[in-house]
Amino acid sequence: MHAEDHQLEDAASGIAAAIGEPARARMLFSLMDGHARTSTELAVLAEVSPSTASAHLNRLKAERLVKVLGVGKHRYYSLEGPNVASALEALSVLTGGAGSKFVPNTPSRLRVARTCYDHMAGSVGVSLHDRFRELAWLSTSYELSVAGEKAFEALGIDVDGTRALRRRFACACLDWSERRPHVGGALGAALLKVALKKKWVLQDLDSRALSLTSLGRREMRARFGLQV
Numbered sequence: 001m002h003a004e005d006h007q008l009e010d011a012a013s014g015i016a017a018a019i020g021e022p023a024r025a026r027m028l029f030s031l032m033d034g035h036a037r038t039s040t041e042l043a044v045l046a047e048v049s050p051s052t053a054s055a056h057l058n059r060l061k062a063e064r065l066v067k068v069l070g071v072g073k074h075r076y077y078s079l080e081g082p083n084v085a086s087a088l089e090a091l092s093v094l095t096g097g098a099g100s101k102f103v104p105n106t107p108s109r110l111r112v113a114r115t116c117y118d119h120m121a122g123s124v125g126v127s128l129h130d131r132f133r134e135l136a137w138l139s140t141s142y143e144l145s146v147a148g149e150k151a152f153e154a155l156g157i158d159v160d161g162t163r164a165l166r167r168r169f170a171c172a173c174l175d176w177s178e179r180r181p182h183v184g185g186a187l188g189a190a191l192l193k194v195a196l197k198k199k200w201v202l203q204d205l206d207s208r209a210l211s212l213t214s215l216g217r218r219e220m221r222a223r224f225g226l227q228v
Helices: 003-020 022-033 039-046 050-062 082-094 108-112 122-134 146-154 159-163 185-197 214-224
Strands: 066-071 074-079 114-116 119-121 171-174 181-184 201-203 210-212
Touching: 003 022, 003 050, 022 039, 022 050, 022 066, 022 074, 022 082, 022 114, 039 050, 039 074, 050 066, 074 082, 082 171, 108 114, 108 122, 108 210, 119 122, 119 181, 119 185, 122 181, 122 210, 122 214, 146 159, 146 185, 159 185, 171 185, 181 185, 185 201
Parallel strands: none
Antiparallel strands: 066 074, 114 119, 171 181, 201 210
């Protein structure tokens, strides 16, 4: 086995061990809503003391799973980036077990629509993904067709600017409640931003849940031919 293989395995093992501790896992999953939190807030969510939370956050930061931003005397923690969110979403799928018939047990409000870091998940997110594929706006390699570019530009999304961002343009992100993909990447983030700005969805202040508005239902039906 090559030295590079050993390095990869060691790195993967370190990340898995960091995620695998229950308190650290609670911290990470609480950050999936895209909101930054202080170590005190994360300590409460993880049900550990502030000093223990600080040690856990140092470990997560060392493994590049979280990042910290200092604002005045406060330090705010958030996920390192969308790749971390995608990995956590995929891990959530495994918790449902394998080999048995899938029966969703996700709370209904979260199952309908929620944030997955900075993009939309839940049955609405999956339905949008499927509809974009049906309309041939989004290819199997997650590139936009000419019609797709026009449609997303019509929504107010700067497609060229979104492509220029230093992250994957669009990708399939496996949805943990639906066990099917929703749209991740920069395009998914841009879509959620538009949906919030246009008030198609409203974001809960204390959870990942998104509430689909009557305006959102009408707009998705009119623009995408999607009944949600």
